[in-house]
Amino acid sequence: MKLHFELYPKSKIFGNIGKWPIYCLSDIIRIKNIKNIVHLLFKISCYAESLYVFLEKNKITNAIHYTYWFDHYATLLSILRSKNRIQYFISRAHGYDLYNERREEGYIPFRKLQLQYVAKLYLISRHGLKYITEKYPKYKTKYKLSYLGIDNIINSIKEKQTPSxxxxxxxxxxxxxxxxxxxxxxxxxxxxxxxxxxxxxxxxxxxxxxxxxxxxxxxxxxxxxxxxxxxxxxxxxxxxxxxxxxxxxxxxxxxxxxxxxxxxxxxxxxxxxxxxxxxxxxxxxxxxxxxxxxxxxxxxxxxxxxxxxxxxxxxxxxxxxxxxxxNASRNYPNFIDNILSDYKPSKSIENHEI
Structure with missing residues (x-):
């Protein structure tokens, strides 16, 4: 679905903000350009409302929501989770979306909000797992290692004899x-x-x-x-x-x-x-x-x-x-098994596809 911030009726946001902004206050205060970060947060919350309308219209309930990057989409899902508009969301975390040192400002905005509401965070490396556990030990029960993988069907390696x-x-x-x-x-x-x-x-x-x-x-x-x-x-x-x-x-x-x-x-x-x-x-x-x-x-x-x-x-x-x-043919089925074993579905989930 394509999201259009400019077309969204902003009055809807102010009518039902909720308590989630309290997790963002420290980030808003510490940044130099407060206007920009407030605008970004407002934009993400508008997108969250748009997604909620989509979910309601299509009767999508008891779903596992997944974002591949632990970024602004994790913020969006955190907002919906804080309002009990979705039951469960998970995310991966890689590099730019994980390490504070890779950001010019030295931190990743809205991290506390994301960690508060994500159900499980799957790190793609042991280094990343160690990093976030040390940075945010309060949420360590949510962290898991899950390597990525790629597909390849070759089964033998041939030698090369060229001089170059x-x-x-x-x-x-x-x-x-x-x-x-x-x-x-x-x-x-x-x-x-x-x-x-x-x-x-x-x-x-x-x-x-x-x-x-x-x-x-x-x-x-x-x-x-x-x-x-x-x-x-x-x-x-x-x-x-x-x-x-x-x-x-x-x-x-x-x-x-x-x-x-x-x-x-x-x-x-x-x-x-x-x-x-x-x-x-x-x-x-x-x-x-x-x-x-x-x-x-x-x-x-x-x-x-x-x-x-x-x-x-x-x-x-x-x-x-x-x-x-x-190998993706190993790692991704294992990843799915992990997700489903961690997820504690309500009784109504039994009649829905995940």
Missing amino acids: YLLVSCSRIVDIKRVDKIIESLAFIKDISVKWVHFGDGPLFGEIKKLADQLLPENIEAVFFGHVDNKDIYKFYLTEKVDCFINLSSTEGLPVSIMEAISFGIPIVATNVGGSSEIVTAKVGILVQADFEVEDVKNIILQMLLAKSRNSLFRNGIHKFWEENF
Whole structure:
């Protein structure tokens, strides 16, 4: 359903605000631009009213409401839950919607309201679970670990024999992804031929291409594909036999891009941030310290390419690690089983589909 804030009769909001704003007062007071945050909260509450009208009109009751991001939609559902207009809602939490440090203002608005009314919060990494438990221990009984997963039907990993090595990265080209550090690291490699392919675009796309042209020696070929559909990235991984996937982000949740790569048995070099250590183990690749020196990264890349990347036993082990830990066909049925076991339905739910 499309929500149109401008068309919503604002008088309806003031007629039935409820007690939920008390959980937002501390956030409203601490922000510099109070007008903006009040406007945002007012807008979300209007959307909440619109959703409630939709639920009433379509007789949707006894439903489990789910938001994939622990963001403003969690605020919307919290408002409805505070008024007993919905019975139950759950959410996942990833990175930007979880870590205060990733926000310019240093905190996430309306977190107390969200945590008060969410029934269960599923964290995508142990790092995230530990983080929110330490930040908000009052609600620790609501937190659960639930890894994401991706699908892949390949069942064997073939070795690659070409003389040139293929390195891949996949991310938005923004500051926190530190794609420039990949370039600076590759600039130190002089003795082997490497083709580096980057999938993804962003505001720094032109700047990064220019930097690659300036710094990379002739033995390093850089290819920027920009935004590419997920299915085409999978096709590339299947046909091109990638030697190594690299991620030098300064912050992460638990990268789906790495899940995708390891499902093809691709070795990983990644920074030890967020939940990356849970997916980049010794069975999968090599972790780099978050405050690395680019020459150290160069050495790790060479170690991976020359010693591990074409070891079929190692690559099949990577695929097996994905299958056991980040396979959607395992993780998502388990997630649903968890939701249903946690949910305590009323008697009337028995006659409704969830």
